[in-house]
Amino acid sequence: MMSGLAAALAEASSPSWSQRVRAGRGLASFADVPEAAEALMGLLLDIEDTAVTRQTAEALARVGTVAALRLIALAVAEADDNQVDWLQTGVHDALAGTDSVPDVAAVCGQLARDPEEAVRRGAAEITAWTDDTRR
Template identity: 85%
Template sequence: MAEKTSELETALAEAASPSWSRRVRAGRGLASFVDVPEAAEALAGLLLDAEDTAVTRQTAEALARVGTVAAVRLVARAVAEADDNHADWLQTGVRDAVAGPDSVPDLEAVCGQLVRDPEEAVRRGAAEISAWADDAQG
């Protein structure tokens, strides 16, 4: 348990780093802690990283690979809030997860749950992600 706590603390610290590569590492590391409020808050910031879209792309891919409702909900909210540039990189990250050689959870099924979310932004973002996942699969 102490190892997981240390891993979370390290990733949270890296999320605020001026180094884009450390923020990318944070996005990947925090994805498995999406149910922890502090991690979710940091991930939301990394998805819309103001400094480097590589952070956006890698964080979106990591969360799509986790594929839980909580993980995809964060991406959906970011999609709804993103400018065109960030939306392109969020889409690329999701497509990387879906079209890659490693299998990922069924994002379309998770998005199907999220299109009934009480938050309108999440519903819109989930519809976009579902379309991206469908396009990426063929």
């Protein structure tokens, strides 16, 4: 299991956007591991390719843990408007998928009580996105 983590961490800094996308998908289930969380934040806020941002956000939303959604919330709080659009698209992709997706809104409700203001702000924005997909 850790060898998968090590390989994904190595791909996270690749110059190839497709390898960074693969890293985002591979690291999503390790969102609670500090090294993975740091790499995931870099992928969520990737300045070179919006596909990396979008697909990493989708992978994290599909995992749906507090740790995974906390990273998306932090990224939302730090992102520029363009990045926020792609983060939102990634979350929508996860929610629109045919697979069973965790209750993102419920997890964001937990994050609304996070001690870090940026997390609370980002979680509120993600909650609004989930409201949009329910209509």
